[in-house]
Ligand code: SF4
Protein backbone atom coordinates (compact mmCIF):
# COMPACT_ATOMS: atom_id res chain seq x y z
CA UNK A 349 0.00 0.00 0.00
CA UNK A 350 2.96 2.36 -0.48
CA UNK A 351 1.30 5.14 -2.42
CA UNK A 352 3.06 8.16 -3.77
CA UNK A 353 2.96 11.10 -1.33
CA UNK A 354 1.14 13.52 -3.66
CA UNK A 355 -1.42 10.89 -4.58
CA UNK A 356 -1.97 10.17 -0.91
CA UNK A 357 -2.45 13.81 0.03
CA UNK A 358 -4.91 14.27 -2.85
CA UNK A 359 -6.96 11.39 -1.47
CA UNK A 360 -6.74 12.81 2.04
CA UNK A 361 -8.03 16.13 0.64
CA UNK A 362 -10.98 14.29 -0.89
CA UNK A 363 -11.62 12.48 2.36
CA UNK A 364 -11.58 15.75 4.27
CA UNK A 365 -14.08 17.19 1.76
CA UNK A 366 -16.29 14.13 2.20
CA UNK A 367 -16.10 14.57 5.98
CA UNK A 368 -17.28 18.19 5.56
CA UNK A 369 -20.25 17.00 3.50
CA UNK A 370 -21.09 14.50 6.22
CA UNK A 371 -20.90 17.25 8.84
CA UNK A 372 -23.26 19.45 6.82
CA UNK A 373 -25.79 16.63 6.38
CA UNK A 374 -25.48 15.71 10.05
CA UNK A 375 -26.02 19.30 11.21
CA UNK A 376 -29.13 19.61 9.06
CA UNK A 377 -30.56 16.34 10.38
CA UNK A 378 -29.73 17.24 13.99
CA UNK A 379 -31.21 20.72 13.53
CA UNK A 380 -34.54 19.29 12.35
CA UNK A 381 -34.77 17.14 15.47
CA UNK A 382 -33.36 19.81 17.81
CA UNK A 383 -30.38 17.66 18.81
CA UNK A 384 -27.33 19.30 20.32
CA UNK A 385 -24.41 17.63 22.09
CA UNK A 386 -24.07 20.59 24.46
CA UNK A 387 -24.43 19.47 28.06
CA UNK A 388 -25.13 15.87 27.07
CA UNK A 389 -24.67 13.61 30.11
CA UNK A 390 -24.34 10.49 27.95
CA UNK A 391 -21.08 10.95 26.04
CA UNK A 392 -21.25 8.55 23.10
CA UNK A 393 -17.44 8.39 22.89
CA UNK A 394 -17.73 5.57 25.44
CA UNK A 395 -19.65 3.44 22.92
CA UNK A 396 -17.89 0.33 21.68
CA UNK A 397 -17.64 0.31 17.89
CA UNK A 398 -15.26 -0.61 15.12
CA UNK A 399 -14.04 1.16 12.01
CA UNK A 400 -13.44 -0.35 8.61
CA UNK A 401 -11.21 1.58 6.24
CA UNK A 402 -7.47 1.86 5.74
CA UNK A 403 -7.78 5.40 4.40
CA UNK A 404 -9.53 6.69 7.52
CA UNK A 405 -7.02 4.89 9.69
CA UNK A 406 -4.09 6.48 7.80
CA UNK A 407 -5.72 9.92 7.86
CA UNK A 408 -6.28 9.60 11.60
CA UNK A 409 -2.55 8.95 11.93
CA UNK A 410 -1.75 12.23 10.13
CA UNK A 411 -3.76 13.84 12.93
CA UNK A 412 -1.89 11.88 15.59
CA UNK A 413 1.48 12.89 14.14
CA UNK A 414 0.44 16.55 14.16
CA UNK A 415 0.14 16.43 17.98
CA UNK A 416 2.97 17.17 20.42
CA UNK A 417 4.98 14.06 21.34
CA UNK A 418 3.82 14.14 24.93
CA UNK A 419 0.19 14.18 23.81
CA UNK A 420 0.84 11.29 21.45
CA UNK A 421 2.34 9.28 24.31
CA UNK A 422 -0.74 10.04 26.41
CA UNK A 423 -3.07 8.81 23.63
CA UNK A 424 -1.01 5.63 23.21
CA UNK A 425 -0.99 4.87 26.93
CA UNK A 426 -4.74 5.31 27.10
CA UNK A 427 -5.19 3.21 23.97
CA UNK A 428 -3.20 0.32 25.45
CA UNK A 429 -5.26 0.54 28.63
CA UNK A 430 -8.48 0.68 26.58
CA UNK A 431 -7.51 -2.46 24.65
CA UNK A 432 -6.57 -4.31 27.85
CA UNK A 433 -9.80 -3.40 29.66
CA UNK A 434 -12.08 -4.00 26.66
CA UNK A 435 -10.56 -7.47 26.07
CA UNK A 436 -11.19 -8.36 29.71
CA UNK A 437 -14.81 -7.24 29.49
CA UNK A 438 -15.42 -8.97 26.15
CA UNK A 439 -13.95 -12.19 27.56
CA UNK A 440 -16.54 -11.96 30.34
CA UNK A 441 -19.31 -11.53 27.75
CA UNK A 442 -19.79 -7.86 28.66
CA UNK A 443 -20.00 -4.91 26.31
CA UNK A 444 -17.24 -2.36 27.06
CA UNK A 445 -18.20 1.22 27.90
CA UNK A 446 -14.83 2.92 28.16
CA UNK A 447 -13.98 6.46 27.14
CA UNK A 448 -12.22 6.70 23.77
CA UNK A 449 -8.48 7.37 24.23
CA UNK A 450 -8.78 10.53 22.11
CA UNK A 451 -11.38 12.16 24.34
CA UNK A 452 -10.26 14.73 26.92
CA UNK A 453 -12.88 16.19 29.25
CA UNK A 454 -15.72 15.15 26.95
CA UNK A 455 -14.15 16.58 23.80
CA UNK A 456 -12.61 14.78 20.86
CA UNK A 457 -9.00 15.92 20.55
CA UNK A 458 -8.80 15.00 16.87
CA UNK A 459 -12.18 16.32 15.83
CA UNK A 460 -11.16 17.09 12.23
CA UNK A 461 -9.81 13.56 11.82
CA UNK A 462 -12.57 11.57 13.50
CA UNK A 463 -13.95 8.73 11.43
CA UNK A 464 -17.25 8.33 9.59
CA UNK A 465 -18.92 6.25 12.27
CA UNK A 466 -18.12 8.90 14.91
CA UNK A 467 -19.61 11.52 12.61
CA UNK A 468 -22.93 9.82 11.97
CA UNK A 469 -23.69 8.27 15.34
CA UNK A 470 -26.08 10.85 16.85
CA UNK A 471 -28.92 11.09 14.33
CA UNK A 472 -31.13 8.35 12.87
CA UNK A 473 -29.45 7.21 9.68
CA UNK A 474 -29.50 4.43 7.16
CA UNK A 475 -27.51 3.03 4.28
CA UNK A 476 -27.96 0.52 1.50
CA UNK A 477 -25.02 -1.88 1.24
CA UNK A 478 -23.65 -3.00 -2.13
CA UNK A 479 -25.49 -6.33 -1.69
CA UNK A 480 -28.77 -4.37 -1.46
CA UNK A 481 -29.27 -4.87 2.26
CA UNK A 482 -30.58 -1.81 4.08
CA UNK A 483 -29.03 -1.03 7.46
CA UNK A 484 -30.74 1.34 9.88
CA UNK A 485 -29.34 3.07 12.95
CA UNK A 486 -31.62 4.84 15.44
CA UNK A 487 -29.23 7.58 16.58
CA UNK A 488 -28.08 8.19 20.15
CA UNK A 489 -30.30 7.87 23.22
CA UNK A 490 -30.67 11.63 23.62
CA UNK A 491 -31.79 11.89 20.02
CA UNK A 492 -34.23 8.98 20.34
CA UNK A 493 -35.82 10.71 23.34
CA UNK A 494 -36.18 13.91 21.32
CA UNK A 495 -37.81 12.34 18.30
CA UNK A 496 -40.07 9.99 20.26
CA UNK A 497 -42.51 12.96 20.45
CA UNK A 498 -42.37 13.70 16.72
CA UNK A 499 -44.88 12.30 14.26
CA UNK A 500 -42.37 12.10 11.46
CA UNK A 501 -38.63 11.65 11.75
CA UNK A 502 -36.29 12.36 8.89
CA UNK A 503 -33.62 9.70 8.52
CA UNK A 504 -30.27 10.67 7.09
CA UNK A 505 -29.52 8.39 4.16
CA UNK A 506 -25.74 8.02 4.26
CA UNK A 507 -25.47 5.62 1.30
CA UNK A 508 -23.72 8.24 -0.83
CA UNK A 509 -21.13 8.88 1.86
CA UNK A 510 -20.58 5.17 2.30
CA UNK A 511 -20.10 4.70 -1.47
CA UNK A 512 -17.77 7.67 -1.81
CA UNK A 513 -15.72 6.43 1.11
CA UNK A 514 -15.54 2.97 -0.48
CA UNK A 515 -14.23 4.52 -3.73
CA UNK A 516 -11.59 6.49 -1.84
CA UNK A 517 -10.62 3.33 0.01
CA UNK A 518 -10.19 1.41 -3.25
CA UNK A 519 -8.04 4.18 -4.72
CA UNK A 520 -5.98 4.38 -1.52
CA UNK A 521 -5.29 0.69 -1.08
CA UNK A 522 -4.98 -0.15 -4.77
CA UNK A 523 -4.92 -3.73 -6.07
CA UNK A 524 -3.91 -5.03 -2.62
CA UNK A 525 -7.48 -4.47 -1.50
CA UNK A 526 -8.18 -8.08 -2.54
CA UNK A 527 -5.52 -9.59 -0.27
CA UNK A 528 -5.24 -7.28 2.72
CA UNK A 529 -7.16 -8.28 5.85
CA UNK A 530 -10.49 -6.53 6.33
CA UNK A 531 -10.23 -3.63 8.77
CA UNK A 532 -12.32 -4.19 11.89
CA UNK A 533 -10.68 -2.10 14.58
CA UNK A 534 -11.70 0.10 17.46
CA UNK A 535 -10.19 3.54 17.60
CA UNK A 536 -7.85 2.27 20.33
CA UNK A 537 -6.71 -0.62 18.10
CA UNK A 538 -6.01 1.96 15.39
CA UNK A 539 -3.77 3.88 17.78
CA UNK A 540 -1.65 1.03 19.04
CA UNK A 541 -0.68 0.03 15.50
CA UNK A 542 0.07 2.22 12.53
CA UNK A 543 -1.69 1.43 9.25
CA UNK A 544 0.49 -0.69 6.94
CA UNK A 545 2.68 1.11 4.44
CA UNK A 546 2.35 4.62 5.87
S1 SF4 B 1 -24.28 12.41 19.75
FE1 SF4 B 1 -25.90 12.12 21.27
S2 SF4 B 1 -25.00 10.88 22.94
FE2 SF4 B 1 -23.33 11.71 21.67
S3 SF4 B 1 -22.70 13.55 22.76
FE3 SF4 B 1 -24.16 14.14 21.13
S4 SF4 B 1 -26.16 14.17 22.12
FE4 SF4 B 1 -24.77 13.02 23.48
Ligand code: SF4
Nearest residue numbers: 393448450451456466
Ligand atom coordinates in the same frame (compact mmCIF):
# COMPACT_ATOMS: atom_id res chain seq x y z
S1 SF4 C 1 -12.43 9.61 17.76
FE1 SF4 C 1 -13.26 11.42 18.75
S2 SF4 C 1 -15.47 11.42 18.23
FE2 SF4 C 1 -14.67 9.36 17.82
S3 SF4 C 1 -15.08 8.21 19.70
FE3 SF4 C 1 -12.99 9.04 19.85
S4 SF4 C 1 -13.19 10.98 20.94
FE4 SF4 C 1 -15.23 10.38 20.22
